[in-house]
Amino acid sequence: MHLKNHKGLILLLFLLVIPLKIDSNYLYSTLVVIAIYSIVVQGLGILMGYAGQVSFGHAAFFGLGGYTAAILTTRFNWPTLIALLAAAILPGILAAIIGRQTLKLRELYLALATLGFGILVHIIFNEGGELTGGPSGMSGIPNLTIGTISFDNDQKFYLLVWFMLLLILIGIYNLVHSRTGRALCSIRESEYAAENAGVDCARLKLQAFTFSALLAGLAGGLYAFYVSFISPSPFSFHTSVQFVLMVVIGGLGTFWGPLLGAVVVVSLNELLREIVPLLIPGAGGEYQIIIYGIILVGLMIFQPKGLSSIGRYFRLPLKKELKPEG
Amino acid sequence: MKNMSKGLKRRLGLALLLVISLLISACSPTKEADVKSTTASANEPYKIGAVLDISGNSSSLGVPERDTLLMMVEKLNSEGGINGHPVDLTIMDNKSDETESVLAAKTLIEKGSLAILGASSSGTSMAMIKTVESEKVPMISLAAASSIVEPTSDRKWVFKTAQSDIVMINKIISYLKKNDLNKIAFLYMNNSYGDNGKKAITAAVKDSGISIVAEEKFDANDKDMTPQLSKVKASEAQVVIVWAIPPSASILTKNFKDVGLTIPLIHSHGVGNQKFIELAQGAADGTLLPIGKLSVAQQITDADPQKKVLESYIADYVKKYNSEPNSFGGYAWDAFNLLVSALEKAGPDREAIRGELEKTQGFVGISGVFNMSPEDHNGLKEDSAVLVKVDQGKWKLIE
Known part of the structure; x- marks a missing residue:
């Protein structure tokens, strides 16, 4: 825990304080959305980038978190903070249960199993009847309250989610620089070699999977409290792909990658919505999607290792790839 | 960065960065322009x-x-x-x-x-x-x-x-009462639209003497609703009410003819476009539905305040x-x-x-x-909707 190693995190802390001067709820809400996605992608980044396991089902954990928070607060009147904790824990437990079986699968098969899980959960949201509100969803989710503070406006919520994200980043920073982090990397490089070196692959993979589900659930809970309405549609397969995209765009197996990926994907969307109608008058979302696609393909061609490798042009310590050496 | 291709890649990467930053900077001046134009004109938009x-x-x-x-x-x-x-x-x-x-x-x-x-x-x-x-x-x-x-x-x-939905449902219920139909089969699409229709009709038939004797749902992408309709046929329903939109609503209408059901078929306003009739390939004739007056603007009386x-x-x-x-x-x-x-x-x-x-x-x-x-x-109240019948591929006002 040297100060030098935390240069980036300290920088982030500063970045957090600067927007407080800005009086723009739109900016805050964009930043809140970025942070919420980023929390999911942090966990997914550990699973994909470090442990080398792919998941196309994280929107399901995200949704489970959201529905847990929504159901516990509106149907059972639980305190919001406890509901938020449950929103993280429940998907974690579920991941621990299903992970034991599914993580035996590799590569494409694992991708298919997680994809199937994602679709299954989405169907449950739709068919949940009175409990989940079915396809119409649930509204009237109360504001998140911690102690006497109610997170009822964008600025407060912004502070909360970015503070959480910062804690998660510090946690992950320490994790990837620990023995466990190096062991995870060794699984990614070669599972057989790792096994021979005495790494308990099955246990570690399960832990990474559970951890990522926990974070996705937490983010889902935050989403439910922030929007105060949820329906099955934001938790479809499309969202799972979006999460994987953020991880890959940011850079697999890098510390800053997931955050960068979430920032780029969300802000690119928002920017295009502003810019495209200026360039092509009367253009709707379909043009935005095309240009969005072109930019992403361009990024992948020129920065196949993800955006965090751009840092080297400016000598920024963005790319902290870990080599399995110790 | 020791060989040529890496150098090229690096330059291309930088070019891309430049493009992105240009896009970002392109965003801010327009906002300023907006503000200027609003303060400049005498009559603010x-x-x-x-x-x-x-x-x-x-x-x-x-x-x-x-x-x-x-x-x-x-x-x-x-x-x-x-x-x-x-x-x-x-x-x-x-x-x-x-x-x-x-x-x-x-x-x-x-x-x-x-x-x-x-x-x-x-x-x-x-x-x-x-x-x-x-x-x-x-x-x-x-x-x-x-x-x-x-x-x-x-x-x-x-x-x-x-x-x-309740406005449309009430329109249907008053039709049912007028024609003394009190056992209904309700079929709906398994999405938010169908779900809301189901909630509204369940609430509306309570204490009205009308009972739902069969209730079936289908998926928006389903290609065949014969199983659901067969169950309806086996029930003692006197009328079928469907809450869906095309294409599934059209498929259901075709299946309805195919299984030989002869009781009245009532759709929701969700099928109130020409596409429904086209996709049903002639099977839509005779179908009833509540709808806003726009589709039958020529047929409503001149006394109607909405006509003009x-x-x-x-x-x-x-x-x-x-x-x-x-x-x-x-x-x-x-x-x-x-x-x-x-x-x-x-x-x-x-x-x-x-x-x-x-x-x-x-x-x-x-x-x-x-x-x-x-x-x-x-x-909006019930007078905002009218009941129409599909007659030779056209909406026909019945009142």
Whole structure:
């Protein structure tokens, strides 16, 4: 825990304080959305980038978190903070249960199993009847309250989610620089070699999977409290792909990658919505999607290792790839 | 970076970065320009915003709504605007996505929109409610679900122009009572539309002497509803009511003929477009449905207060786009004109606009005659719908 190693995190802390001067709820809400996605992608980044396991089902954990928070607060009147904790824990437990079986699968098969899980959960949201509100969803989710503070406006919520994200980043920073982090990397490089070196692959993979589900659930809970309405549609397969995209765009197996990926994907969307109608008058979302696609393909061609490798042009310590050496 | 290809890659990467930063910088000056233009003119334009589902799953709703709004704003501004103030309308596409809907609403509020029209579908509208409620901006949704404006104690700032399902259901129920049909089979599509229909009919038949003797659902993508209809056939239902939209509604209508059911078939207003009849390939004849008056504007009597409004909307729309308008465009027409008449009285003040919207009485629109109140933020009653029969591929008014 040297100060030098935390240069980036300290920088982030500063970045957090600067927007407080800005009086723009739109900016805050964009930043809140970025942070919420980023929390999911942090966990997914550990699973994909470090442990080398792919998941196309994280929107399901995200949704489970959201529905847990929504159901516990509106149907059972639980305190919001406890509901938020449950929103993280429940998907974690579920991941621990299903992970034991599914993580035996590799590569494409694992991708298919997680994809199937994602679709299954989405169907449950739709068919949940009175409990989940079915396809119409649930509204009237109360504001998140911690102690006497109610997170009822964008600025407060912004502070909360970015503070959480910062804690998660510090946690992950320490994790990837620990023995466990190096062991995870060794699984990614070669599972057989790792096994021979005495790494308990099955246990570690399960832990990474559970951890990522926990974070996705937490983010889902935050989403439910922030929007105060949820329906099955934001938790479809499309969202799972979006999460994987953020991880890959940011850079697999890098510390800053997931955050960068979430920032780029969300802000690119928002920017295009502003810019495209200026360039092509009367253009709707379909043009935005095309240009969005072109930019992403361009990024992948020129920065196949993800955006965090751009840092080297400016000598920024963005790319902290870990080599399995110790 | 030791060899040529890496150097090239690096330069290309930098070029890409440059493009992105240019895109970012391109964003800020336009906002300044916006502000300048508003302060410069003597009669400040009234800024209003719309969040519509123009692309994505609900694009069939959002596109006619956008076209209608563009047409209306052009017409209004060419006639001198509202009390001399032109209207500056910003339309945003939420891509049928709930999270994007929230962000789009926040952008519009940030840019000073006095009110927000939209969104097109129930989910995207519901997602915006917390934002408009906490920022105190009037919103007029174009979607049908009654939960958008109920309970009004939590929806102080939210209004909607599409008829609630209950309006249509009541129309059907009064038909059933008149014809002494009291055992119904209810079939619905397994999505938000069908789900709301089911909730509304279950509540409406309570204590009415009508009972639901069969209830079946199907998926929006299903290609065959024969199993569901066979169950209906085995039941003692005297009439079948279906809550779905094409293509599944059309497939069901074909299957209905194929399994040899001869009892009356009543659809919802969700099939109120020509596509339903085309896809049913002739099987739609004889089907009944409640619908807004727009589709049968020529057939309603001249005494109907809506007649003139409907004909002028159809004439304007056909002239501009060379195609017939549909009820979705009608929802946008109503929302826009409700807002315009509120703006005329209230001026650029969100609180006052909300107050005027709530006081709306006897406003003759496309979807009906609106009478709002603090308890009713939709303001449409059964007289806003008519019952029609499909007759040789055309809507025929029956009353």
